[in-house]
Amino acid sequence: MPRELIVRTEGRQPRKKPGKRSKTGCRTCRVRRIKCDEAPVSCKNCTSTGRVCDGYDQHRFPFKRALCLPSLGIGAEGIMTADEKRGFSYFQHRLVPDLVGFYDSWLWQKLVLQMCHAEPAVCHAVNMVSAIHQDAEEKGMRLAGEELQNPKHLFALEQAARSFAYLRKRRASTDPQLREVMLVCCLLFVMAELLLGEFARAFVHLRSGIQILEESLRLGIPVIPCLSETLRVLNSQSAYVGDLGSGPDIEACEFDVGVLKEFDSLKEARQGFQRIMYRVVPFIGTAWSLSETEILANYEDLCIKRRRLSSSLEHIAERFESFYQRKYAGLRMKEQVGADIVRLQLLTKRIILKTCLIDPYDQRLLTLEYVNLLSGYEAFMERFPSRPTITLDYGLSTGLFAVASKCPDLGIRLRAVEALRRWPHYEGMINSNAGAGIAVEGIKLELRKMQGNGDAVRVSPMEQGPDVSFWGMIRSTQNGTQWPAARDVELRKETRRL
Numbered sequence: 001m002p003r004e005l006i007v008r009t010e011g012r013q014p015r016k017k018p019g020k021r022s023k024t025g026c027r028t029c030r031v032r033r034i035k036c037d038e039a040p041v042s043c044k045n046c047t048s049t050g051r052v053c054d055g056y057d058q059h060r061f062p063f064k065r066a067l068c069l070p071s072l073g074i075g076a077e078g079i080m081t082a083d084e085k086r087g088f089s090y091f092q093h094r095l096v097p098d099l100v101g102f103y104d105s106w107l108w109q110k111l112v113l114q115m116c117h118a119e120p121a122v123c124h125a126v127n128m129v130s131a132i133h134q135d136a137e138e139k140g141m142r143l144a145g146e147e148l149q150n151p152k153h154l155f156a157l158e159q160a161a162r163s164f165a166y167l168r169k170r171r172a173s174t175d176p177q178l179r180e181v182m183l184v185c186c187l188l189f190v191m192a193e194l195l196l197g198e199f200a201r202a203f204v205h206l207r208s209g210i211q212i213l214e215e216s217l218r219l220g221i222p223v224i225p226c227l228s229e230t231l232r233v234l235n236s237q238s239a240y241v242g243d244l245g246s247g248p249d250i251e252a253c254e255f256d257v258g259v260l261k262e263f264d265s266l267k268e269a270r271q272g273f274q275r276i277m278y279r280v281v282p283f284i285g286t287a288w289s290l291s292e293t294e295i296l297a298n299y300e301d302l303c304i305k306r307r308r309l310s311s312s313l314e315h316i317a318e319r320f321e322s323f324y325q326r327k328y329a330g331l332r333m334k335e336q337v338g339a340d341i342v343r344l345q346l347l348t349k350r351i352i353l354k355t356c357l358i359d360p361y362d363q364r365l366l367t368l369e370y371v372n373l374l375s376g377y378e379a380f381m382e383r384f385p386s387r388p389t390i391t392l393d394y395g396l397s398t399g400l401f402a403v404a405s406k407c408p409d410l411g412i413r414l415r416a417v418e419a420l421r422r423w424p425h426y427e428g429m430i431n432s433n434a435g436a437g438i439a440v441e442g443i444k445l446e447l448r449k450m451q452g453n454g455d456a457v458r459v460s461p462m463e464q465g466p467d468v469s470f471w472g473m474i475r476s477t478q479n480g481t482q483w484p485a486a487r488d489v490e491l492r493k494e495t496r497r498l
Contacts, residue, residue, distance in 0.1 A: 029045055031081065096109065104334065125160070127156075144197065183227050190202045194426060
């Protein structure tokens with residue numbers, strides 16, 4: 001008789017039915033994955049074992065299921081709650097690709113992500129920006145202002161407070177990396193305030209960062225170039241939104257383009273371009289903020305400065321065009337995109353410098369220049385249907401706004417307005433929706449003036465009512481009516497019809 005095969009089966013203990021996990025425990029217990037007794041102020045689980053209780057979260061990070069993102073690698077996970085992991089994942093997989101934009105960026109692709117794993121202050125600041133950006137994207141990248149009833153804004157506020165708390169703890173530290181941690185946090189706080197439309201607060205953080213840069217330069221302390229360059233770009237752009245009291249950028253007051261060699265790489269070309277932008281952009285912002293009377297009173301000095309800047313810009317443009325013709329075909333696709341943007345930017349600034357004062361010019365020739373500029377921007381946008389929602393670099397909005405607000409042909413202006421609206425995004429201090437709204441108000445002013453003079457003018461898109469989104473932006477944005485571009489179209493003389 002064959003031997004029977006006996007299989008011994010060990011009885012398994014029935015799996016315990018999982019209970020409801022508490023989402024209101026202290027941060028330390030949630031990270032340790034143990035039940036928290038939720039005692040007021042500090043839980044006893046922490047205090048009885050000598051641990052520091054990190055307190056309780058008051059607000060969660062809301063997210064859509066459609067926004068589920070890849071899980072994180074090891075490192076930051078150990079010190080973050082589930083909400084913060086989602087915020088960091090959103091930053092890494094959704095926001096960083098936008099911030100990188102059309103150029104490779106060691107700042108966003110490496111430095112900030114690495115700091116998040118070692119620096120809690122940076123990690124919390126990143127989560128703050130993630131929550132605010134997600135909300136801004138849902139609202140079409142409009143300047144909606146801070147909403148204290150908004151769950152994402154409340155989560156961001158808590159993250160900001162935690163970031164500040166960690167920075168205060170390290171204030172007396174002699175760690176040489178502390179300066180760079182503070183600069184990265186300054187940059188992230190500037191971004192958050194810009195996304196909210198809180199420009200006055202953004203200026204405070206930006207000036208703090210510039211002061212740290214100036215002090216580092218004075219003490220001979222090196223700062224990572226990509227970090228200092230980004231802060232300087234924002235500092236120059238602040239002239240577009242009314243921060244004319246910040247003064248010229250450090251190391252940008254005297255710049256002799258004659259010492260520049262021929263550009264051999266896109267990196268060299270961009271550096272030369274940025275150096276001249278540190279002076280050109282503040283001058284344009286100042287010129288746009290002046291009335292005709294103020295320009296006439298300072299016309300000679302303004303013309304001397306403009307002549308000097310135009311000469312430097314021409315030198316840069318000649319060197320860049322030489323580089324473009326020699327090297328463009330051999331560049332990678334992403335580098336070609338970056339080269340195209342620099343080329344359009346140079347053309348834009350040359351036209352704006354020529355027209356930013358009150359000199360007479362040939363209307364037909366100027367219109368042709370604007371048409372060519374707009375066509376270049378439209379062709380560029382057609383090549384890239386998926387475009388970033390935020391970048392801290394120079395981009396396309398300034399040029400499109402220049403066409404939308406300065407071209408003698410109102411039809412061409414409307415084309416530029418539509419281009420701005422097709423791409424709702426931020427370029428540092430510049431918001432495309434705001435630029436489109438300001439340009440529309442300028443067109444309306446000119447239409448009323450022409451109709452008052454008895455001219456028969458019909459531009460159908462302008463026959464609609466007031467731009468509600470624009471007025472909402474102006475009311476919710478700090479110092480909105482003081483922006484040079486808004487003053488340029490005499491926005492404050494408009495009769496509010498809402």
